[in-house]
Amino acid sequence: MTWEYAPAPESRAIANLKPSYRMFVDGEFVEGAGEPLKSVNPATEEVLAEVSTAGAGDVDRAVKAARRAHDKTWGRMPGTERAKYIFRIARMVAERARELAVLESLDNGKPIKESRDTDVPTAAAHFFYHAGWADKLDYAGLGPDPKPLGVAGQVIPWNFPLMMAAWKIAPALACGNTVVLKPAETTPLSALVLAEIIQQAELPPGVVNIVPGAGDVGAELVNHPGVNKVAFTGSTEVGKVIQSALAGTGKKLTLELGGKAANIVFDDAPLDQAVEGIVNGIFFNQGHVCCAGSRLLLQESIAEEFLAKLHARVSTLRVGDPLDKNTDVGAINSRDQLTKIQDLVASGEQEGAERWSSPCPLPDKGFFFAPTVFAGVTQSMRIAREEIFGPVLSVLTFRTPDEALAKANNTPYGLSAGVWTEKGSRILWMADRLRAGVVWANTFNRFDPTAPFGGYQESGFGREGGRAGLEAYLDV
Amino acid sequence: MSDRVTVSKTYKLYLGGAFPRSESGRTYPVADSKGRFLANAAQASRKDLREAVVAARGAFGKWSGATAYNRGQVLYRVAELLEGRREQFADEVAAGEGVPAKRAQALVDAAVDRWVWYAGWTDKIATVLGAANPVAGPYFSFSVPEPTGVVGVLAPQRSSLLGLVSVLAPVLAVGATAVVVTSQDRPLPAITLSEVLATSDVPGGVVNLLTGHTAELAPWLAAHADVNALDLTGAPPELRVDLERSAAGTVKRVPRVPTTEPDWTERPDIARLRALVETKTVWHPMGV
Known part of the structure; x- marks a missing residue:
């Protein structure tokens, strides 16, 4: 039950x-x-x-x-x-x-x-x-x-x-x-x-x-x-x-x-742990985070399985009263910001990405937006290029580390990036080549006053x- | 005095490791400090500048990815070759800057020493500017300085060799690549330096040197979206604010440099190295 x-x-x-x-x-x-x-x-x-x-x-x-x-x-x-x-x-x-x-x-x-x-x-x-x-x-x-x-x-x-x-x-x-x-x-x-x-x-x-x-x-x-x-x-x-x-x-x-961080999941990553990290990366603070992991890059061989797990997990996020200690996703900060998110989401649909939104109930009043995941995103789409600053994730796929790297770096931004893999040498190889000020490996959205942050x-x-x-x- | 007729040199651009003329076919006369003709220099165009940025971007991956030890050796090799050409540089500096032969020699010696100083920095920058971050949690976190990318340099207008070396060597030491607009009126030592670079082990495209009119080229360099940083040391004073404004269009790093040319013989510090690096912080969880 x-x-x-x-x-x-x-x-x-x-x-x-x-x-x-x-x-x-x-x-x-x-x-x-x-x-x-x-x-x-x-x-x-x-x-x-x-x-x-x-x-x-x-x-x-x-x-x-x-x-x-x-x-x-x-x-x-x-x-x-x-x-x-x-x-x-x-x-x-x-x-x-x-x-x-x-x-x-x-x-x-x-x-x-x-x-x-x-x-x-x-x-x-x-x-x-x-x-x-x-x-x-x-x-x-x-x-x-x-x-x-x-x-x-x-x-x-x-x-x-x-x-x-x-x-x-x-x-x-x-x-x-x-x-x-x-x-x-x-x-x-x-x-x-x-x-x-x-x-x-x-x-x-x-x-x-x-x-x-x-x-x-x-x-x-x-x-x-x-x-x-x-x-x-x-x-x-x-x-x-x-x-x-x-x-x-x-x-x-x-x-x-701003930022448009890539969160990159390789096929050897511990998937359940990675799902948690991806969810935190984009839905933490309603996605109102400059370093949010707003582009998910999935290795092709695990994309289907991972997306299913991701949808299942995102469906359990509780959206609502910010003062409720059980709430995972609170309110969008303003009507203006909500409108901006809605516009970009509409552009994603128009440009042919497949939208999935959590079936979670939303409060009757206030500014809320259901956590949303776009699959089949290509690099030219606005939702892959522009900062949405909301709970919206764009999913792209790759086959090789080189391709992941090229796609991750294909942005004028460069604030943060995430890498998920069990292979230490690959983490360091990626971390070395990602053009971003912060690289989180097998974690995301960590902040500390001793650790420099910037783009x-x-x-x-x-x-x-x-x-x-x-x-x-x-x-x- | 020998009767022999000397073989004079055609001065060209240094672009992607090659020595082309300007695609525009333009040249301009270069005179010595007394106004006597020295040579014709290539007058680079906007298109040459864009080619130079493409070359610098293309060379960035390999140069920034080289080990710091390797970069240090390559740069030290440049100093070795500079040393071998001291006489030639001294002649060119004396003619262009109008300083006595002894003073010119001292400036050249200082330039070689400056290059050696920066060559030694390649494998120390990360130690001095990097950090292990004692974060409050079960994570390993470290920060490393990385080269900012392609650096556009408006070289000093007065100090044709020592000034040039003082702004170019730090770009190379951090692992960035350069598009340099040389001193407009005193470009010859820069071109000779490019011959040294071409015959050393610096990969083609890491340094690109354009002779020509600074005021014509600078706005394109400042606005170019694939340039990450802009050194305004040799910028025409009346253009400086516009260039800075233009650099904001792609959030370029614009190091704080003096508005009048400094005394390049003074001992440098690491401010130029700091200005051309990005700090990258990497996190990984700790656990079993």
């Missing part, structure tokens, strides 16, 4: 949701001059809170506050002291982990098990790791006594709101920079709770400033002449606009952009994490 899961919802009261949130500038929460935005729970379409946004003069005020903080306190502070502040942030994020996880799931739509087990712990870990670097930068291999760049303008996406804030803020602070960060328009809440933590950790005013808003605020920030360093995570399209806008300014830039080619440049990640925030 089949045992049905009973709902196991996390209490939304834990999020301590407030009716309104304000910008964080120069150590204070202040009203922005912009039109307030309404942050929506994508699982219910209800308004969660009103958030003030940066308007005329606000970005400038934030950048000036950051400059003052850099020149007067943070930039001159001994690394040992900076470290202790950053350690405090790490601890306080961990202390409020459950609250942050629930808030993140409410605002973003991701399953609570992911915000609880990945987003929040990884954010805390990034602060903890980088705190330790603050007084050891001489040992980073970038020359003696490396200096900070100054004010960092940072723009982050909506897919991992808190985690991306941590990836950006932690190394910047450790290296002695001050920060003005713009969270994504649809997911500003966790960054503003992080601001509260930063205030409680008693960081000097202006060291971290959070300015919510839409793309225009981001553009104003990265183009502000008082900014010395720009870090952006988001689409390749916007990344190119930023790189172009920064031409000739001398600002140091790092970009973490080749049009997936961007610069790294986050590890010693390599420090270079982005030092004048070297």
Whole structure:
């Protein structure tokens, strides 16, 4: 007999949701001059809170506050002291982990098990790791006594709101920079709770400033002449606009952009384990992952068997309430993103790929999309070339390792790749030749502050994490 | 003074390991520092540049896939051949740059030494820039630097040999391949360098040297979708911002280089090596 899961919802009261949130500038929460935005729970379409946004003069005020903080306190502070502040942030994020996880799931739509087990712990870990670097930068291999760049303008996406804030803020602070960060328009809440933590950790005013808003605020920030360093995570399209806008300014830039990762399964791979990895690779976080394994390359001899196993497994994924601890796939972050996914899926059907979608029930309201697998995909199809950023997998086949490699590398992107085989020499052969910044072998979607992450080619440049990640925030 | 009439050289492009004229049939006169005619150089066209990128891309797999030890030996071999041609280079540098013979010789010596310095780096870059990552979980994770791909280089305009070597050798040391637009007015040492490269063990296509008008060629190089990085050291100042903007069209790496030509005799650091590598992180689970 089949045992049905009973709902196991996390209490939304834990999020301590407030009716309104304000910008964080120069150590204070202040009203922005912009039109307030309404942050929506994508699982219910209800308004969660009103958030003030940066308007005329606000970005400038934030950048000036950051400059003052850099020149007067943070930039001159001994690394040992900076470290202790950053350690405090790490601890306080961990202390409020459950609250942050629930808030993140409410605002973003991701399953609570992911915000609880990945987003929040990884954010805390990034602060903890980088705190330790603050007084050891001489040992980073970038020359003696490396200096900070100054004010960092940072723009982050909506897919991992808190985690991306941590990836950006932690190394910047450790290296002695001050920060003005713009969270994504649809997911500003966790960054503003992080601001509260930063205030409680008693960081000097202006060291971290959070300015919510839409793309225009981001553009104003990265183009502000008082900014010395720009870090952006988001689409390749916007990344190119930023790189172009920064031409000739001398600002140091790092970009973490889109991807179209190949996840390659050889015939000798342990198939059940590989199925789990493929599912994680594309359906983790609703596929809203720049490094998602969105192209599955199957060796021809196992393709049929593997697809059957994959369909069976995907059919068991529970799609629904992000706060339910049993939920595997949550809500698509916004109506816009849902429309984009639907368009690309329609193009896949029109171009002749065979669509299979999980027969799972979907909630009546909110933005949801059933996990979908396209077979018979060819390289010229849009669903094989364009980043879908949703729970949609494109399946292609290959016969030889050379063919797998050629197909995997046949993209202007180069963020990540996956290889599934029992043969060690083949893993290393593939890992050596895949043109991607991260290669996961017999695993997928692993992140750690000690392991550099970032792309080749049009997936961007610069790294986050590890010693390599420090270079982005030092004048070297 | 001998009565003998000298045999003068026809200076051509270096493209895919061969020495063609420009497909456009164009040449331009090269003068010494006092304005006296030295030679005609090939004036490369957009099509020559595109051929050069194709050659560089074609050579990338083999060169980047060679062992670091092998690349080091090949580059050291280039230094050996440079050493043997010191006199010729010194004459060309003296004529083109208008420096006294002794100074020209010192610049050539520094160029040979610079090449040796970079040759020794090939098998140390991964040690210095790579890492074993102590991740919090049962995984083996390591990071290695890899060559970024095809590098477009606008060579320094003033320092015709030492400057050129200082920007080209790091490209080769990391395992990348190069399309170089040489100094416009002082191209002759670059062409002689290409003769050295052709007779050393550097595979054809790894280095492609184009003489011609920098302002004509640079925009095509900056916009080319199969170029991964762009070194703007020798860019005409008035074009620099446009070139950077154009490079953004395919998210090219544009290393931070000084806006005015630096003193190339100063001791280099590894900034150029760092700028031309990508860090790749590999993960595998640990277990029984």
